[in-house]
Amino acid sequence: MKSIRMNAINELDNAVNKAVNTGKPVFVLFFGTELPETSQSWCPDCVIADPLIRKALSDKDVILLEVPVGNRDEWKGKPDHPYRVKYQIPAIPTLCKWTANGRGNMLVEDDCADWDRLEQFVSS
Numbered sequence: 001m002k003s004i005r006m007n008a009i010n011e012l013d014n015a016v017n018k019a020v021n022t023g024k025p026v027f028v029l030f031f032g033t034e035l036p037e038t039s040q041s042w043c044p045d046c047v048i049a050d051p052l053i054r055k056a057l058s059d060k061d062v063i064l065l066e067v068p069v070g071n072r073d074e075w076k077g078k079p080d081h082p083y084r085v086k087y088q089i090p091a092i093p094t095l096c097k098w099t100a101n102g103r104g105n106m107l108v109e110d111d112c113a114d115w116d117r118l119e120q121f122v123s124s
Contacts, residue, residue, distance in 0.1 A: 001057040003064045009082045012067060016098050019063040026063045026098040027122070029053060030089050032075065033068035042072045046093045049112035053095055056118045065098075095121070 004019070006012050012028075019026040031050065032043030040047050057064055069075045069083050069092055083089045087096075087103060093112045097104040111117050 001054075001060055001062050001064055003066060005066045006068070009086070012065070012087075015065055019065060020098060020100050022063065024061055024063050026065065027057065028065045028067055028096045028098050028103075030067045030069055030083055030087075030094045030096070031092050032072065033070050041068075043092050045109055045113065049093045049095075052113055052115060052118055053093075056115075056122045060122065062122075097121075 002024075004015060006015060016026065016028065031046040032041040034040055035042050041050070053064075067083070069081065069089070075081055075092065078084070089096075091109045094106050094108045095112050095118075096106040105121070107114075107117060107121050111121075
């Protein structure tokens with residue numbers, strides 16, 4: 001797995017296009033930004049799902065684009081958040097498959113921490 005961190009919304013489209021053009025499977029993980037004092041996401045579901053997602057992808061020849069959505073105040077209760085609007089991300093964590101046709105299937109919230117669903121998702 002090759003992992004690439006996005007730092008701004010305007011980087012994502014270009015990064016996705018470059019990743020898709022490699023011919024490798026592309027996954028995009030939307031998650032709550034890490035807190036400086038803990039180095040972990042402010043989102044408890046993201047903290048649980050992150051190591052499972054990485055384990056599921058670790059031995060695969062894939063590209064993972066990591067997309068922090070911002071701090072809690074920027075995300076929670078904000079239907080106009082750019083990732084919600086542009087990419088229809090309903091909640092975090094969300095793990096999406098991406099192809100040349102755009103965003104495909106996705107796992108959302110608890111599904112990202114369900115090992116059986118996660119393993120099936122990354123293998124299909």
